[in-house]
Amino acid sequence: MPSFDIEVKIMPRAGLLDPQGKAVGQALSALEFESVGDVRVGRAISISLERPDRETALADAREMCDRLLANPVTEDYEVVVESAS
Amino acid sequence: MTRVAVVKFPGSNCDEDTLRSVQGAGAEAFYVWHREESLGNADVVILPGGFAYGDHLRAGAIARFSPVMRAVEAHAAAGGPVLGICNGFQILCEAGLLDGALVRNACLTFLSRPVRIRVESVDTPFTNAYSSGAEFDVPIAHGEGRFLAREEELRDIEEQGRVVMRYVDDNPNGSENAIAGIRNRPGNVVGMMPHPERAADPLLGETRGKFVFESLVKTVEALPGGSP
Numbered sequence: 001m002p003s004f005d006i007e008v009k010i011m012p013r014a015g016l017l018d019p020q021g022k023a024v025g026q027a028l029s030a031l032e033f034e035s036v037g038d039v040r041v042g043r044a045i046s047i048s049l050e051r052p053d054r055e056t057a058l059a060d061a062r063e064m065c066d067r068l069l070a071n072p073v074t075e076d077y078e079v080v081v082e083s084a085s
Numbered sequence: 086m087t088r089v090a091v092v093k094f095p096g097s098n099c100d101e102d103t104l105r106s107v108q109g110a111g112a113e114a115f116y117v118w119h120r121e122e123s124l125g126n127a128d129v130v131i132l133p134g135g136f137a138y139g140d141h142l143r144a145g146a147i148a149r150f151s152p153v154m155r156a157v158e159a160h161a162a163a164g165g166p167v168l169g170i171c172n173g174f175q176i177l178c179e180a181g182l183l184d185g186a187l188v189r190n191a192c193l194t195f196l197s198r199p200v201r202i203r204v205e206s207v208d209t210p211f212t213n214a215y216s217s218g219a220e221f222d223v224p225i226a227h228g229e230g231r232f233l234a235r236e237e238e239l240r241d242i243e244e245q246g247r248v249v250m251r252y253v254d255d256n257p258n259g260s261e262n263a264i265a266g267i268r269n270r271p272g273n274v275v276g277m278m279p280h281p282e283r284a285a286d287p288l289l290g291e292t293r294g295k296f297v298f299e300s301l302v303k304t305v306e307a308l309p310g311g312s313p
Contacts, residue, residue, distance in 0.1 A: 016233065019191050019259070068150075071143055071179070073186040074233055 001050045003084035004057040010070050010077045011042035045069055048084065057081050087112035087305040090127035092157070092173075094119045094137035094148045099170065102282040103133040109285060110298035112305075119151035128305045129166045129210070130157055132173025134226070134280055144187065144229045145175035154180055166210035166301060167274045171227055174266070174276030183269055183276045184242060185234035187227075191259025195228040199291070201253040202265050202279055206246055209268050210304035211275045214296040220253055221293035223279040230278045232260035232267070242267055249275055 012018040018040045025039035051057040061079045070077040089107045093100050093116050107114035117124055137148035161167045161182055169177040177183045199222045204215040239261055250266035266277030281294030
């Protein structure tokens with residue numbers, strides 16, 4: 001069965017205060033990086049998945065996000081599926 | 086006698102204080118391990134504080150799938166009282182038994198100190214021994230206690246009087262509307278970030294947390310055919 005590498009990117013929902021991102025932004029400014037705009041901190045999750053095809057891999061990864069990996073109240077997610085090399 | 090199940094997850098750490106507080110209120114308290122599928126005929130279920138599953142991924146995200154949670158969900162659906170304290174509150178939100186979510190404190194640091202809270206709703210199985218508007222000091226101990234909800238959810242929570250407790254004077258974690266505890270629509274499921282079990286004994290300096298446990302006994306004893 002083909003193998004897929006799933007990359008899930010989970011970010012604080014747009015518009016929500018992200019105190020972690022704000023703290024990182026302030027630290028970057030303190031390091032004298034100029035003109036640092038909005039900084040947001042999320043998390044990345046990599047999953048290896050054996051599925052018959054790309055569509056099934058994507059559908060399953062999205063279900064994983066909906067049921068466990070992301071909290072719909074506070075987070076948005078993106079899923080990228082690549083064929084495993 | 087009122088029977089109270091205190092659920093233990095791997096990483097629970099307030100289970101013994103909670104058990105003793107329940108006993109102090111005159112109820113029979115016993116532990117239920119999270120792998121159990123039954124609550125042992127409990128009248129009331131408490132999910133205590135701690136760091137179930139090390140808070141991996143998000144606080145409560147993994148614990149909500151423990152086998153015992155199916156029994157907790159069934160108990161709640163049947164109208165049985167359920168209380169989540171701190172990590173227990175986080176688990177109830179993740180399980181969808183309560184609205185909203187608890188995220189990283191706005192100050193980004195773990196907070197462990199007493200705060201003053203006001204009891205906003207005495208119409209729950211865990212607050213009916215308080216007088217409305219009662220204020221008391223109670224410890225918090227959390228890194229993820231900032232209560233958030235979608236705009237429409239938050240409006241519903243407020244309009245339906247489902248805020249059970251609010252921080253007074255100082256909103257330690259940046260919660261929306263200084264919310265410290267909420268209930269579900271029917272009112273039988275309550276979650277709170279502060280630790281009443283740490284304010285329920287004269288040795289601890291503050292005892293007004295004990296009314297949370299006295300409330301649950303009062304509730305069960307008032308049920309038709311209640312507790313013998």
